[in-house]
Amino acid sequence: MTIISATGLVKRYGEVAAVDGVSFEVAPGESFGLLGPNGAGKSTTMRMIGAVSTRTSGELRVLGLDPDQHGPEIRSRLGVVPQQDNLDTELRVRENLITYGRYFGLPRRLVASRADELLEFAQLADRASAKVDELSGGMKRRLTIARALINDPRMLLLDEPTTGLDPQARHILWDRLFRLKEQGTTLLLTTHYMDEAEQLCDRLVVVDHGRIMAEGTPASLIREYSTREVLEVRFGSEHNAVAAGRLAGIGDRLEVLPDRVLVYASDGEAALVEVTARGLQPLTSLVRRSSLEDVFLRLTGRSLIE
Template sequence: MTKRFADLTAVAGVDIDVYSGECFGLLGPNGAGKSSTMRMLSCISQPTTGTLRVLGRDPRREASRIRGRLGIVHQANNLDLDLTVVENLTTYARYFGFSRSDAKQRAQEMLQFAQLEDRSGSKAEELSGGMQRRLAIARALVNSPDLVFLDEPTTGLDPQMRHVVWQHLLELKRKRTTQVVTTHYMDEAEQLCDRIVIIDHGRIVAEGTPQMLIKENASQEVVELWFADNPTDETVALLSGIGEHFDLLSDRLILYVARGEDAVNEVHRRGLSPSRVLIRRSTLEDVFLRLTGRTLVE
C-alpha cells in the first residue's frame, strides 16, 4: 500500500499480513508512517494505491460492514466523561445494534473484564488514568470484535497500571482475538507481540518475532557508558574497534558487543574512565537504533 498527501508520501509501499489470533506490532519513530498505515488498516482512510483486505473484505466497498467487526482503542481515551462507566459501555453497545437488555448484559461482562464493577456508577471523568484506559479498552471490545487496533494502549500509565493493562491484552490473545498494536515501549512489544514490523520513512525495514529481530539485528550484549563531560572526538576515536559498532547519544555512548565484561576491560585499558557503566542484554530498542538511527519518540 501507499498513502500520499499532495507532495508527501507517508507510506511508500507497505506489504504485510496479519494472521488470525496473533498480536501484531506496528512500530516506528514519529513520522515513520505507522499512523497512516493504522488508519488504512482500520478503514478510516483509503490507500492511494495498492490492495487492502481487512477480515477478507475490501474497505472501498464494505467499510461499514468491516467496522462492525472492529474494535479501536485510540491513543486518547475519547470517553464520554459525563456518562457513568456502565453508560459508556451500554451506549456504545447500542451503536452496534444491541437491544437494551443485551447491551446491559454485555456491559456487565466488560465491567468484569476490566475489573471496574465497583466503579460502574462513577462518571468516567472521576476515574484514574489507568481506570479510564481499561474502560476505553473494554468499550472497544463491547461488540466482540474479530480484530482490535490499539494505538499506544499504555501511554501515560505508571508501571504498575501498564502491567494490569498487559494482563488484559494477554487475556485477549488467549481468546484468539487478533490485535494490531502500536507502542513506544519496547518492553511492551516484547511482552505482547507475536510478530513485529518496523517502519521508517514509510517503508518496512524489518519484520519478524521480537526474538528474531534481536538475534538478527543486535549484538549479544550492550555496554552503556556515561562520562562526567560530554564525549569528545578523542573519546569516540579511542572506542573505535571495540565491539561490532557503537551509537553516540546525547547523554551516553552505547557499544554493541559479544561480551560486555571484555569490552569494559578494553575501555579501561585504553585509558578511558566512564563515570557509570551498564552491561545488559540487547533489546528491541537497540534494534531500533541500529535500523533507524533514531529513538521511537524522537
C-alpha cells in the same frame, strides 16, 4: 488465511506521503505490532485498517474484505482503542458500554450483560455508575478497551495503548491485553515503547517515515540487527566522542550518543575489560541485553523517543 493483508499501501495528504508503500500480513490469533517514532505513519496505517480512512493506493484486505467497499462490515468485527480516548463524557461508565454496543446492532439485553462482564474484566465494576471524568487516566483507558470488546471482535486495534499512563497503570493494562491474547484475540498495536512491543507482540514491523524498515519477532530482530549484549559507557558529555575514537575494534559496532557510548558485543563484560585495558576510565558502565531500542537505533540512526 490472513486477517489483514496489505500490499504497497500508500496514504498521501497532498504532497506528503504519511504511509509510503507498506506491505505486511497478519494471521488470526497473532499479536502484531507497528513500532516506530511519532509521525512514522503508524496511526494512519491503523486508520486505514480500521476502515475509517481511505487509502491513496495499494491493496488492502481486512477480514478478507476491501475497506473501500465494506467499511461497515469490517468495522462490525473490529474493536478499536484510539490514541485519544473518545468516551462519551456526558454518559456514565456503564452507559458508555451499552450505547456503544448498540452501534453494532446488538440487542439491548445482550449488550447489558456483556457490559457487566466487561466491567469486571476491566476492573471497573465498582465504577459502573461513575461519571467518565471521575476516572483516572488508566481507568479511562481500560474502559475504552472494555468498550472496544463489546462486540466480541475478531481483532483489536490498539493505537498507543499505554502512552501517557504511569508505570503501574501500564502494567495493569498489559496484563489485561495479555489475557486477551491468551484467549486468541488478534491484536494489532502501535507503540513507540520497546518494552511494550517486547511484552505483547509475537511479530512486529519497525516503521519510519511511512516505510517498513524491518520485520520479524522481537527476538529475531534483535538477533539480526543487534548483538546479544550492549555495554553502555559514559565518559561525560564532553569526552564521549573522543573516548569513542579510542574504542574502535571493541565489540562488533559502536554507537555514539550525546550522553553515552554503546558498545555492541556478544559479551558485554569482556568488552568492558577491554575498555579499561586501553586505559579508559568510564564514569559509569552498564552491561545489558540488546533490546528493540537498539534495533531501531541501528536501522534509523535515531532513538525512538526523542
